[in-house]
Amino acid sequence: MTRLPVNDLLIRSRRAVLPDGERPAAVSVRDGRITAISPYSDAGQASTSLDLGDVALLPGLVDTHVHINEPGRTEWEGFATATHAAAAGGVTTLIDMPLNSLPPTVDPGALAVKRQAAEGACAVDVGFWGGAIPGNVPSLRPLHDLGVFGFKCFTSDSGVPEFPPLTFEEMRSAFRAIASFGGLVIVHAEDPASLAVPAGGDYPAFLASRPASAERRAVEQVIRLAGETGVRAHILHLSAADCVDVLAKAQADGLRVTAETCPHYLTLCAGDALSAAFKCCPPIRDEANRDRLWQGLASGVISCVVTDHSPCTPELKRGDFATAWGGISSLQLGLPAVWTAARERGHDLPSVVRWMSEAPAALAAVPRKGGIVVGNDADLVAFAPDETFTVDPAALHHRHPVTPYAGRTLTGVVRTTWLRGTPTEDGPAGRLLTTEPR
Known part of the structure; x- marks a missing residue:
């Protein structure tokens, strides 16, 4: 029996949006990078495992x-x-x-x-x-x-x-x-x-x-x-x-x-x-x-x-x-x-x-961004594509609650955002990026 690698994080979704289209998949993450994309049925081993069900993974x-x-x-x-x-x-x-x-x-x-x-x-x-x-x-x-x-x-x-x-x-x-x-x-x-x-x-x-x-x-x-x-x-x-x-x-x-x-x-x-x-x-x-x-x-x-x-x-x-x-x-x-x-x-x-x-x-040409691809940073979004919400300016996080969308009903709710495999609500972990060395 093949021993599966232990990953930091495994996220499964029936609606994973990959470069070749939308399909069920499991995405493995280790040390902030995507290490594998496997069938949704593959359980794998990870310190944290999440199943989003029909919530899309972008x-x-x-x-x-x-x-x-x-x-x-x-x-x-x-x-x-x-x-x-x-x-x-x-x-x-x-x-x-x-x-x-x-x-x-x-x-x-x-x-x-x-x-x-x-x-x-x-x-x-x-x-x-x-x-x-x-x-x-x-x-x-x-x-x-x-x-x-x-x-x-x-x-x-x-x-x-x-x-x-x-x-x-x-x-x-x-x-x-x-x-x-x-x-x-x-x-x-x-x-x-x-x-x-x-x-x-x-x-x-x-x-x-x-x-x-x-x-x-x-x-x-x-x-x-x-x-x-x-x-x-x-x-x-x-x-x-x-x-x-x-x-x-x-x-x-x-x-x-x-x-x-x-x-x-x-x-x-x-x-x-x-x-x-x-x-x-x-x-x-x-x-x-x-x-x-x-x-x-x-x-x-x-x-x-x-x-x-x-x-x-x-x-x-x-x-x-x-x-x-x-x-x-x-x-x-x-x-x-x-x-x-x-x-x-x-x-x-x-x-x-x-x-x-x-x-x-x-x-x-932002390095390691833009897709759920092995080797890319594990920047991921759990997105509920069928949920609706009404825009409340007071719920927005930019500095001033001014928006032309106030009061509009929109479809699609961001549930969780991960930056290199870590939920962004855990604190400011963003890096300052430069182009790759020439």
Whole structure:
């Protein structure tokens, strides 16, 4: 009789979502890594054994678009609160954006300050993006060598003065530099010449001030520069479905250009925008546009769904749509929001996992994340896909209870989140991640 290895943890589920689809399975964990995936009937030996039954077992989500804002604007959001919310929403890895913190992550010294602020405070694993702003091309390679996962830039005003946008020529210089060391550039793409000051404080006026054509023109510009420089480029928070065809052509032509969208663009529409909690840039558009985004996601032209969690203090959300801060807080709610809409459209859990875990991990090349695979970190989520709940802002863990999902009924409840085989409620055990050595 073969002696089975003793593992730290064995989790069984009749609905394990694996790279080859959803099926019954038993997942063995030792020393924080997945050591075996076996049939559901295999009992194995482990110090802790759990049977989830019909509760699904998912890989931890990877959210590559999160604004944590610490240090400098920690009153907006901080590492402790953001990562607590992430864990409650099934996110086990996130990558922090290089702005709205002070200083922004645009040089090695600022990265060191950011890492010092995060050390010991995180409930999930955290990596960092660098920033590309006017004049910092000499800092890009050093940041890359220190393990940032890529570089964010804006084509239009970022909303904070310390992170200005790049002109077309500055983008060309940055793209060339990033291409020279095989890096990734991620772009907030809105054409500044196509944007306007809102003609009023209501949502239609705000929406008209940031038309779909602004996104399309900027995306076309990024594609042109990607073709010229050879850089790998990613379009952030795609809101305008008019961009899907130009992205599809670029991808068919062999350009290394990808795109993401966000839960709010897939689940909300312009008619829902009753308060500034719904304001974001680029904006939430109409229902027909939303349907076309789903088509772009289903076709694979849009590969990732990430939150763009961009919180602020409640005071900054109390203005009208012309004056309020543009950002949506959804880190804890991304999975149930997307799953609610996805299942209504006939999509399955493996598709949601591909969009929210596998593809973001692949985009940023986050090591050992993104799937229930032998050798990966045992970042796992027990998810009850048929349970419903009503969103209560007071039950959310991000710093301020502001969300456009307040009062909505969503389907899918995160029961438990494990980080390297340990429940996240056991305390802040998140690590600060870097890219693999080159």
